[in-house]
Every structure is written in structure tokens, then in C-alpha cells.
Amino acid sequence: MSLPTTSDPRAADRAAPGRGKLTEVADRVLAYIQPDGGWCVSNSGALIGPDAVAVIDTAATRARALALADALAAVTPLRPRTLINTHAHGDHTFGNFAFAPEATVIGHDLARAEIVANGHMLRDLWPGTEWGEFPIVPPSVTFPTRLTLHVGDILVELIHVGPAHTTGDVVAWLPEERVLFAGDVLLSGCTPFVLMGSVAGSLRAVARLRALGPRTVVCGHGPVCGPEVLDATEAYLNWLHATARAGIDAGLTPLQTALDTALGDFAGLLDPERLVGNLHRAYAEERGAPEGATVPLGPALEDMVAWNGGRPLTCLA
Numbered sequence: 001m002s003l004p005t006t007s008d009p010r011a012a013d014r015a016a017p018g019r020g021k022l023t024e025v026a027d028r029v030l031a032y033i034q035p036d037g038g039w040c041v042s043n044s045g046a047l048i049g050p051d052a053v054a055v056i057d058t059a060a061t062r063a064r065a066l067a068l069a070d071a072l073a074a075v076t077p078l079r080p081r082t083l084i085n086t087h088a089h090g091d092h093t094f095g096n097f098a099f100a101p102e103a104t105v106i107g108h109d110l111a112r113a114e115i116v117a118n119g120h121m122l123r124d125l126w127p128g129t130e131w132g133e134f135p136i137v138p139p140s141v142t143f144p145t146r147l148t149l150h151v152g153d154i155l156v157e158l159i160h161v162g163p164a165h166t167t168g169d170v171v172a173w174l175p176e177e178r179v180l181f182a183g184d185v186l187l188s189g190c191t192p193f194v195l196m197g198s199v200a201g202s203l204r205a206v207a208r209l210r211a212l213g214p215r216t217v218v219c220g221h222g223p224v225c226g227p228e229v230l231d232a233t234e235a236y237l238n239w240l241h242a243t244a245r246a247g248i249d250a251g252l253t254p255l256q257t258a259l260d261t262a263l264g265d266f267a268g269l270l271d272p273e274r275l276v277g278n279l280h281r282a283y284a285e286e287r288g289a290p291e292g293a294t295v296p297l298g299p300a301l302e303d304m305v306a307w308n309g310g311r312p313l314t315c316l317a
Helices: 011-015 062-073 090-098 109-118 121-125 199-212 228-249 254-259 274-286 297-307
Strands: 021-026 029-033 044-048 053-056 082-084 104-108 141-143 146-151 154-160 170-174 179-183 216-219
Touching: 021 216, 029 062, 053 062, 053 146, 062 090, 082 146, 090 121, 104 109, 109 141, 179 199, 199 228, 199 274, 216 228, 228 254, 228 274, 254 274, 254 297, 274 297
Parallel strands: 053 082, 082 104, 104 141, 179 216
Antiparallel strands: 021 029, 029 044, 044 053, 146 154, 154 170, 170 179
16 A cells, blocks of 8 residues: 655754764764654664674665764774664665675564565655665574674673564663663654554563663664653553553544544654554454454554544655
8 A cells, every 4th residue: 555645844854864863872882863753764773892883773765774874984994794673664674785795684583574575565655755776685693582792892682572563573782881772662752653563562561671770772763761761651552552442442443532532641742643553453452363463554554644634644764
């Protein structure tokens, strides 16, 4: 299915390619933040050891991926040898080409399968976006539960926490620095999105990440933050669950429930239309669907557009 885009006058100001910024969040641990974190405007990370560099996630478009590579080249002469994908979505993986084949791409077993199956599908949702040309580069090293990496003297624990945002979510945890690269399991200032994962699974993932005791969190979208994002995400997910239960009891569809629901404390989050997609997932789980089971994407996206007053979702990549 193809969703048209709208002309958004904020696009150039909010998310022009190359506006990503490297920020050191711990010694030789960098976050690459692309404002303002909306649809397909994702974050990355870099770990710079004395003789090795690893990248965490890439970007959605050719221009943005090359801008990330250029930003890293400006701070280290070392070429990345390792690339970690936190999950399968194209805004975190399309830019893999900018670092492979020199860098070994690592991801979860399920993420590799999804990347291969989806190909360039994300481009079909926003055909008006300047994606550029690039090959799909899936992980060549995969794992089912945990994997430990050593980027020079930087210890990284890769932990599968899905199904949450997707079924194959991986976080990168740096225990010595207490820095967590959370992928899209946690979003800073953005509406959580669990349509392709699980509500219950996301709540468990938040609990697992809280137990790690992170001091600094680099989310998949939005500014660098602290552990308060765990509380905010948990609050949204609990509200989502209660909203879905009330909607089902009232005999309403996910769209009807969303239209009848005030966003309240969550009104200030980016991309609020995700509530509708999240309700599609929550309804399925409330009715007995297994966590991570496929929920039809087309009807959920159409309902999100309807909730948005018929205005297509705006991709700022």
C-alpha cells in the first residue's frame, strides 16, 4: 500500500539531511541525534575504542547515511568494523550500505529475516521522500538472546528484549558507562509505537531495562535523556492497555476508541496518530493474539490517516 505525503513547511527546518549532531554521552561513546525525531528521523550511536569503532544503527536515506559516515570520519580516522542494528525498520538499517562490507553487521535472528523480507518496503509508504539509491544490507551475524562485544576496551552487551517495538528488538547496554542505546523500544518525546511488536512485551522490556540501572539513554528517536523515559513509556503503555480494554468493552473499533479518547498527558508527544496503530495491536492482544503475531499493517495505517483528519502521515527523512 502507498501512502502519499504532504508538503510540510517545517521539514527543512526540523530535519534537513546533515543536521544530525554527534554528542559525547560518555568517554568515547557518541550519540548521533537527528532532530526532531519524527517519522523516519532516527538516531544512531558510535563507540570509539583505541583500535576499533562500532556504529549502532544507521539512517533512513542515502544522504543521511553518508552524513553520518562523514560525521564519524571527522572525529576518528578509524573505519567502523562493527555495525549493530537494534531492529529491522528501514530508518535504522537502510544506511547499512555506508559501512558495509568493511563493517560486520550484527542483529537479532528475527531482525535479519524481517530486513530480507521487507527489502525497500518502507520507501513505498512515502514515495515522495528523497530516499536515494542503496542496496539492502542485512546482518551477517545474528543471535537469539544475548551477545557480548568488545569494541577495543569498551564492553557492549547486546540483549534481545522483543517483542516490544518489533519482535527482534535488541538494546546495546554499556554496563561500565551505564549508557543504554535502546533503539525504538524507548522514544524520547515521541509517541511509542508497538503495532509490529507487543504491548505486554513492551512493558516487560521496560522492566528489564529499568533493572539495568541506566544513567543515560539514547533512544531510537528524540533527544538524549535519562531513566525518566522508562517511567514515561510505562505510563503510556499502561494507559494504552486501559484504553483498549475500555474500547473493547464499549464495542468500539480501534479508530472509534482513538477518536473518543483525549490524549491528556501524552498530547505533547510527536506523532500522536500512533495511538490508533497501537490500539490495533492492543485489541489483538486483548482478544488472545500471541505477542508479536502479525497485525495487518494496511488497515492500521489507514485508520491512523483517518484519525489525522485524512492528512497523510508526514515523513521528514
